[in-house]
Amino acid sequence: MKMGVLGSGMVAQALSARLAELGHDVVIGTRDAEKLRGWQSSNQRVKIASFAQTATHGEMIFNATNGAGSLQALAMAGPENLTGKILVDVSNPLDFSNGFPPSLFVCGTDSLAEQIQRALPYTKVVKTLNTVTARIMVYPQEVANGDHHVFISANDGDAKEQVIDLLRAFGWTNIFDLGDLTTARGTEAYLLLWVRIFGSMNTGMINVKIMK
């Protein structure tokens, strides 16, 4: 499948490499191609392009840009290039203006996922993977043999099913469907706990399992 990954950080790199490994036709979109030259030398199946070219290429697009810059990046990608497509939003509304630990620039009454959906009304936004570190997103079995949960939120049922299929291809076996996109308020706010668990354990290679 033609995949577009917006972003040039660790998350974008991890998603792009894994998607290529799974046989997809992947373009990674960045404002600064030079930043990715070194990485690309060991990931030659992934092409580097602009945000707009990446959105145009992808049948499914990932928002792996910094949360604080996501709306601007998606505007640069071009709403018209994302029309009718699935946008998998893995970003978080983290506010690092006061350093670590971050706070959130939207909390409780709205979410970054909903802001993105409002900015792209003809795109099917699916929120997922934002509760784990980049490595676990694409190799979930590296924590507790995969015995932990990823959450998913979306308004479009078919788009959600397609993303669930992709999560399974990544290795996820416990996929918790929280409901519509407003439930992303929960997973985004959870980051405030995640950063504290990270702070205590000094590793991001952790996740939660829902016990009943």
Added chain:
Amino acid sequence: MKMGVLGSGMVAQALSARLAELGHDVVIGTRDAEKLRGWQSSNQRVKIASFAQTATHGEMIFNATNGAGSLQALAMAGPENLTGKILVDVSNPLDFSNGFPPSLFVCGTDSLAEQIQRALPYTKVVKTLNTVTARIMVYPQEVANGDHHVFISANDGDAKEQVIDLLRAFGWTNIFDLGDLTTARGTEAYLLLWVRIFGSMNTGMINVKIMK
């Protein structure tokens, strides 16, 4: 030990009954004693009193009042009656002004626990148990045989240790020390995810386990 429980809802009732079952001398504090008469008829070891009398009685006091009313309730309890004592804060800053699901009236840059600590500078505030429903607080083994985590946040190490001992008496075996009281920002914000998991599963008899 002399225990005071502030509040008259399900959480206050569950804590009071369990503390009495464990042999403690428990007073439950309320603005409206009539509300608790029926409950007390099957919990006769627990005495009913005012907020101030309850704070005076307790060597350890629980804030199990509604989060939106906690600062006012603690003012009524009397800072002077809480001086030098441990206050176990199990409340959450839930804002139900727009119905269910709630948002938070403080998120990310502060927490209700810190607001309470600032209002009671001579009291040792310990935040815990706020991430689970009342029944699980005091009978954790009723979910997955206790194979899940409770979090604890406090500035005072000795106070934290005393509360950890009490959590063990309740049946908790996995107690995750997040650090100082600012880490309550994480557990309070987690409620936004908790209410969505609750909404999906239609039960509050769930909790998270940290997997690594």
